[in-house]
Amino acid sequence: MTDRARYTDPAAAELPQADAEALVRGRHPDPFAVLGWHAQGDGHILRVYAPGARTVEVLARDDGRWRGELTECSTPGLFVIALDEAFPYRLRFHWPDGVHETEDPYAFGLLLGDLDLHLIGEGTHRDLGRCLGAQPMQIDGVPGVRFAVWAPNARRVSVIGAFNGWDGRRHPMRLRHQAGVWELFVPRLAPGEPYKYELVDAQEQVVHKADPVALASELPPGTASKVADLDGIVWHDEAWLARRAESLVPDHPISIYEVHAASWRKHGGNEGELYGWQELAEQLIPYVLEMGFTHIELLPIMEHPFGGSWGYQPLGLFAPTARHGSPADFAAFVDACHQAGLGVILDWVPAHFPTDAHGLARFDGTALYEYAHPFEGVHQDWNTYIYNYGRREVHGFLLSSALHWLKHYHVDALRVDAVASMLYRNYSRRDGEWIPNRHGGHENLEALDFLRHLNRVVAEEVPGTAIIAEESTAWPGVTRAVSEDGLGFAYKWNLGWMHDTLSYMAEDPLYRCHGHHNMTFPQVYAYSEHFVLPISHDEVVHGKRALLDKMPGDEWQKFANLRAYLATQWTQPGKKLLFMGCEFGQWREWSHDRELDWWLLDAPRHAGVRLLVGDLNRLYRELPALHQGDGDPDGFVWVIGNDQTNSVFAWLRCDSKGEPLLVIANMTPVPHEEYRVGVPRNGEWDEIFNSDAECYGGSNLGNLGRLEAIDEPLHGQPASLVLTLPPLAVVLLKPR
Incomplete structure (x- = not known):
């Protein structure tokens, strides 16, 4: 019998009524058992279910030669043809709005390997992003997308998208029972294609779900997943990757700028469009580098x-x-x-x-x-x-x-x-x-x-x-x-440090003597973990007020308190994290709907806070004493921890060689003249930082850059020096 003769009599290819009804209702448990090529008698039949198609033709895959036109059965949308031999093929669909030619998804065999399925079921697969979801690939030389989704209790799962009119009857998937994973290869799809899964779930409800392992998605409020190809990404960061391990170890400086990408900046201000990643790269990266941070979070x-x-x-x-x-x-x-x-x-x-x-x-x-x-x-x-x-x-x-x-x-x-x-x-x-x-x-x-x-x-x-x-x-x-x-x-984020120190700073300086322990207690447990000291987004929303606005006093005092607090954060043990906007003293609480108040940088005091943070980051990186001892109790020593009356604190930070750095904080708006503090060695000490400096917006009260320590023991130290403590300020001294 010739192909043509067999083709003209497709009655033998009719499906049992139960199978046909299951296909029409989108409830067939195994579409591969009835669609595609199947041996029958001394020949083969090809079944295609394409509801809405006018006609369907079959072509040889290798040379495109026409091999016949399928006949629509008594079941609407089910097309069949009977031929002597099975062969690799393509299908030409004639739809009311055009013609579409592609390979048949039901011509391809099992897709996921047994090892993948075993690891998925075991919960030990370490690369699901390249296994499940939508994976662009070629199978038997045919380009397309392999879909796979874990849904063990579903009655049926289909891939739906613009390519099939979002019709769940068109591309039902195969269930791999041992792992509860459904799979299907859809030929000729390409990256960028939107899709979802249509499930007949365990409750017999038809639901549409985004892909749990999608590599890309539609722009919200759209909810579809999108096919994406990560193989084309070209990297140029080999040098960074080779050395990045040392950038995250406890004895290295880690200073983190925390960013909400959608509200750092916007096009044209608050009502503008969001920046894309390229624009963030062009503007955020230079800004963070200028500020001296080591990491973006x-x-x-x-x-x-x-x-x-x-x-x-x-x-x-x-x-x-x-x-x-x-x-x-x-x-x-x-x-x-x-x-x-x-x-x-x-x-x-x-x-x-x-x-x-x-x-x-x-x-x-x-x-x-x-x-x-x-x-x-x-x-x-x-x-x-x-x-x-x-x-x-x-x-x-x-x-x-x-x-x-x-x-x-x-x-x-x-x-x-x-x-x-x-x-x-x-x-x-x-x-x-x-x-x-x-x-x-x-x-x-x-x-x-x-x-x-x-x-x-x-x-x-x-x-x-x-x-x-x-x-x-x-x-x-x-x-x-x-x-x-x-x-x-x-x-670990040290949220206890954040809570205690902010509670102290929020107090009127007149009453800070009663909360003195809030500044000293965090050092009791400072080495129990490897800590990050965080001033994060959570502290500047929901009525908690902006960091600057938490500070007490008039405007001058608020800025001075903020500068002193940031200097304290940068000079105490622990890695640093600061949320965007805090580095220049934003007045308003952060809102995800608007960009930061960048216009504030036109005001000297706000510009001064930003300059201060940049200088703190520079000192933090350049002075080993400020970062090497973060995980070592010997890297921190209280010199003055009990001067509640004057709200003065002093501590030493030491590097791995024992080289000291003295930090002194005066948390009152009253300058302290002739204040004596113990130090570990006599001789000249340089004042290398003063948060009250005029360039930061302060009163410029200080020690003219240099002090002399003498052999007069104090505070458990063998020497001491006398200095002026500026109001609401932190001073750093380093032996010459």
């Missing part, structure tokens, strides 16, 4: 549906937000930072995720990514869901997300948000509203396992990078090695 730039969350309710843990450009644009920004000698830190949020219907919530009709019970799975403070850290696949999803940013985007460190909420099962919950762990305690043992595993794997896979914890409790060993029963973080 970005509030979460992972895709998030609501801008008002500042990125802290992300849904696209593998996708840079489309608000500032493409994934390649973000990679170019990181590359530019590295070429300029700046490290990049990203805020990363594995603690919770929003409840948006297009996201992870009840993804396949079950609590797939989150704990099922509301006492475990709902954050009451933020009305979000909590990841189920005890589920292997979720553990692996989060681990792979962290590695994705560190490996594929060359990011230098991740700051993990809200660690405290992960550690405690009763975090922000009343009695009776939380479920104890298997030992009856309040620790989240699954989250602990995840955090320790995360830190072990990052050290193993991406040496030279760091994971930083925002952890607000007294949990012991946050930065202790995992091998020593710690959590394994490189650094």
Whole structure:
């Protein structure tokens, strides 16, 4: 029988009614079992389901030779042809609005390997961003996109997009049962294509979901994922990567400028468009370099549906937000930072995720990514869901997300948000509203396992990078090695230091004597962890007032207090972090909807604060005493810690060779003349910094640059010197 004769009689290719109805209803459990080539009798039949097509033709894939026209069966949209032989083929679809030619997705075999599926199920796959999601590739010489998504409880999953009219009947996927992963190769798709998954979920509801492992997304308020190709990114930061490990170790200066990319600057002011990554590279990087910071920390730039969350309710843990450009644009920004000698830190949020219907919530009709019970799975403070850290696949999803940013985007460190909420099962919950762990305690043992595993794997896979914890409790060993029963973080934000010192600074100087301990107590535990001293975005929003406005007194005193506080931060043990706008004394609270008040820099006092921060960063980098001893108790010595009456503090910072630097702070608006302080050696001491200098907006009271110490012991030191302490100021002295 010839091909043509077999083609004219397709009745034998009709599907059983149950299969045909399942295809039409979008409920068929295994579309590959009925579509594509199938042997039948002594020939083969080809079935194509294309609802809405007028006609369908089959062509030879190699030379495009016409091989026949398929016949529409009694089932609308189901086309068949019977031929003697199966062969590699293309399909030509005639739609009401045009003709489209492509290979058939149901002509391709299994896509994911058994090892990938095993690792996904085990929760140990370390590169899900290159395995699941939408991966541009060639299969059998045919370009297209391989889609794969974990949804073990779904009844059916389809890829939908503009390429198929968002019709979930057109591209149903194959279920790989051992891992609960659905897969499909869609030929001829290219990067930039928007898509979602249509699921018939466990509750028999039809839902549309964004891809949990999407590498790119539509610009909000759009919610579709987009195909992206990371293989074309070209890097020029080899020199930085070769030396970056030393930039994050405890004895090196780390000074971090915290930035919300959407509100640092805007085109045309507050009502303008957001800067793209290229414009941020052109303007933010030179500014940060001029200010002397060593690292930029970005509030979460992972895709998030609501801008008002500042990125802290992300849904696209593998996708840079489309608000500032493409994934390649973000990679170019990181590359530019590295070429300029700046490290990049990203805020990363594995603690919770929003409840948006297009996201992870009840993804396949079950609590797939989150704990099922509301006492475990709902954050009451933020009305979000909590990841189920005890589920292997979720553990692996989060681990792979962290590695994705560190490996594929060359990011230098991740700051993990809200660690405290992960550690405690009763975090922000009343009695009776939380479920104890298997030992009856309040620790989240699954989250602990995840955090320790995360830190072990990052050290193993991406040496030279760091994971930083925002952890607000007294949990012991946050930065202790995992091998020593710690959590394994490189650094921890010292929120106790922030709270105590800001409480002190907010007091009227007349009453500061009563809160003297707020400035001294943080040094009691300063070496219990590797700390970052943070003045972050959280301290300048929600009615807390801007950093300058927290300071007491008239305008002059507010600026003097701010300068003294920043000088204190930069001269005490711990790495530094300052939120944007604080470096020039912004008056208004930060708002994500407007850019910083850059016009303030036309005023001398604001310009003076910015100059002061730049000089502090320069001294911090140049003087080993200010950074080498951050993790060593011998690097800090109180000289005067109990002068409550005068609100004066003095301390020594020492480098690894024991070379001292004296810091003296007068936290009253009254100058102290003839104030004697003990020092470790006699001879000449240079005044190398004075926050009351005229160039910073101060009164220019000081010590004319040089002092002489004599052999007169005081404050436990063998020598002493007499100096003038300017009002609300910090002075640094260095032996000649």
